[in-house]
Amino acid sequence: MEIKRICVLGAGAMGHGIAQVCAQAGYDVSLRDIEDKFVQGGIDRIRKFLDGSVERKKMTREKADATLSRIKGYVDLKEAARDVDLVIEAIIENMEIKKATFKELDALCPAHTIFASNTSYQCVTEIAAATKRPDKFLGMHWFNPPPIMRGVEVIKGEKTSQETLDIIVDLCHKLGKQPGVCKDSPGFIVNRLLQPWRNESFRLYDEGVASFQDIDKALKTAYNFRMGPFELGDLVGLEIAIVGNETMYRELKSDVFKPARCHIMKVRAGDWGRKTGQGFYEYGK
Ligand SMILES: NC(=O)c1ccc[n+]([C@@H]2O[C@H](COP(=O)([O-])OP(=O)(O)OC[C@H]3O[C@@H](n4cnc5c(N)ncnc54)[C@H](O)[C@@H]3O)[C@@H](O)[C@H]2O)c1
Structure with a gap:
């Protein structure tokens, strides 16, 4: 066909x-x-x-x-x-x-x-x-x-x-x-690997280890990533990303996927990222 x-x-x-x-x-x-x-x-x-x-x-x-x-x-x-x-x-x-x-x-x-x-x-x-x-x-x-x-x-x-x-x-x-x-497996390849990395970054921020800007900067300068986890979360949409956490936490029964507090609160506040003008970063209209 x-x-x-x-x-x-x-x-x-x-x-x-x-x-x-x-x-x-x-x-x-x-x-x-x-x-x-x-x-x-x-x-x-x-x-x-x-x-x-x-x-x-x-x-x-x-x-x-x-x-x-x-x-x-x-x-x-x-x-x-x-x-x-x-x-x-x-x-x-x-x-x-x-x-x-x-x-x-x-x-x-x-x-x-x-x-x-x-x-x-x-x-x-x-x-x-x-x-x-x-x-x-x-x-x-x-x-x-x-x-x-x-x-x-x-x-x-x-x-x-x-x-x-x-x-x-x-x-x-x-x-x-x-x-x-x-x-067909939760998160397929890319999101299965991305989720633990992003989630642990959000937890670092929850624990007050560093600002989200500094965590993004550390990963970009150390690994040459084009975006840090907070920038990427804002690009993807935090409301979509959290569905991933919840689905993978439920299906794979591993705490590495359990949504971080800062992530939960951003979603509840309606600050989903670029598409709403505000996520971890501010984007304006
Ligand atoms: N955003 C990303 O980075 C990304 C990456 C890969 C996959 N995805 C997946 O792609 C899908 C869409 O994500 P998005 O970021 O484009 O979302 P989005 O919110 O930007 O766009 C979704 C669109 O679907 C429309 N819509 C809602 N119900 C509809 C319906 N019944 N029929 C037709 N349109 C309808 C909405 O009006 C909206 O315009 C999701 O399943 C998401 O998980 C997103």
Whole structure:
């Protein structure tokens, strides 16, 4: 099966970037969110990114215009999902909402359509079980920001067929990304390793060992990391990161994943990071 049309659900931090990567590679993309202002917000961010690329002479104006022309925005799920070969879901990190969305899509999409979830922490096999096509369901875990980051984790659920996996691995290459295949396990590869590192950094801050700025600085200067754990938490979204802590703490029964106090309080205060203008750092509007 050849993928030609792709539907991306959610035009937020990840969805708009995923839509851009797909359109840049020549695919027709329908970008869907629950309100028109979110759809337009996502398209505006894509336009801004492309304009910046043209200004920096990283892309021609023709390529930028062609990319944008391949992306159509939708609020109506039925319209967005019509005749697509692949759906990539990047909506909020909530198991019940993801399951309900895929159940609805299962009735709307053609039988051949492959479903991929960009979930960071939820069980891909469990989301797939909400559909009648678990063989055509898998995880496609992108990294933030999608147009820049090179890797995509491809997660094989318990019932994902080899054919589905092969199609998506091939698609990753066509999108200019490096696929990393793994089994369905809490946090997959990258977040399983990232979580203990970030969590221990948050605990250092809770214990008053150092300021969060100094912890970020220490790791960046010692290891040449591009971002420290607090900066990264703000970029990812602290409300998403804490779902990871809670899920992995529950599933793996290890205290290394137990959410740190400062993390819990930031989430409760609504200071989720860049997307709210305030996380550990302040970003303004
Ligand atoms: N932020 C990251 O760094 C990152 C990295 C990898 C994976 N992810 C995963 O990607 C997904 C999205 O994360 P995000 O950071 O883009 O979140 P976000 O909050 O920035 O965007 C989510 C978007 O989904 C929309 N939405 C909510 N319910 C919807 C529905 N039923 N149908 C369509 N759209 C709906 C929201 O309106 C919002 O625009 C999550 O599963 C998250 O775990 C995030």
